[in-house]
Amino acid sequence: MSQSNSQFDENVRLVDLPVISDPRGDLTFMEGGRHIPFDIQRVYYLYNVPVDAERGGHAHRELEQVVFALSGSFRMKIDDGKTKRDVWLRSPKKGLYIRNLIWREMDKFSQGAVCMVLASQPYDEADYYRDYEEFLAAARK
Ligand code: T46
Numbered sequence: 001m002s003q004s005n006s007q008f009d010e011n012v013r014l015v016d017l018p019v020i021s022d023p024r025g026d027l028t029f030m031e032g033g034r035h036i037p038f039d040i041q042r043v044y045y046l047y048n049v050p051v052d053a054e055r056g057g058h059a060h061r062e063l064e065q066v067v068f069a070l071s072g073s074f075r076m077k078i079d080d081g082k083t084k085r086d087v088w089l090r091s092p093k094k095g096l097y098i099r100n101l102i103w104r105e106m107d108k109f110s111q112g113a114v115c116m117v118l119a120s121q122p123y124d125e126a127d128y129y130r131d132y133e134e135f136l137a138a139a140r141k
Pocket residue numbers: 042044046055056057065067104117123
């Protein structure tokens with residue numbers, strides 16, 4: 001399913017950030033609890049990603065995240081256990097909010113793409129579903 005004909009919902013949706021533009025360039029900002037629908041506990045970013053790399057391939061038990069393409073573009077394949085959709089991220093002012101229990105895969109990174117992620121919790125490997133069948137069983141409960 002493509003981005004253009006997808007119905008976004010409370011589990012997965014685009015977040016628009018403010019932009020302050022003047023002759024010196026553009027400035028975008030975000031605040032936890034205001035533009036981002038949770039308190040930001042962790043920030044990480046992906047860079048030097050080979051254009052043929054595939055990342056993700058997991059879901060989270062509790063974690064919520066907002067994903068941005070700060071530079072370049074990439075595709076996020078999103079699956080809530082019932083519906084699959086592809087979302088292309090290509091703007092530093094538009095993020096993708098992903099609630100828990102959503103399977104995500106990432107690919108089609110452009111050369112030099114930078115992906116920044118805001119997360120609602122510190123890193124915890126125990127929060128990951130890395131097995132798709134296990135995720136499906138949890139998502140369909
Ligand atoms: C997600 C997508 C968008 C840490 O030690 N701390 C961290 O905060 C993170 C995110 C990862 N790691 C370690 C765990 C692994 O040993 O870094 C290694 C690579 O992590 P992973 O294979 O999970 O990376 P991605 O790019 O496949 O997935 C990441 C996030 O893990 C995930 O939550 O939604 O980015």
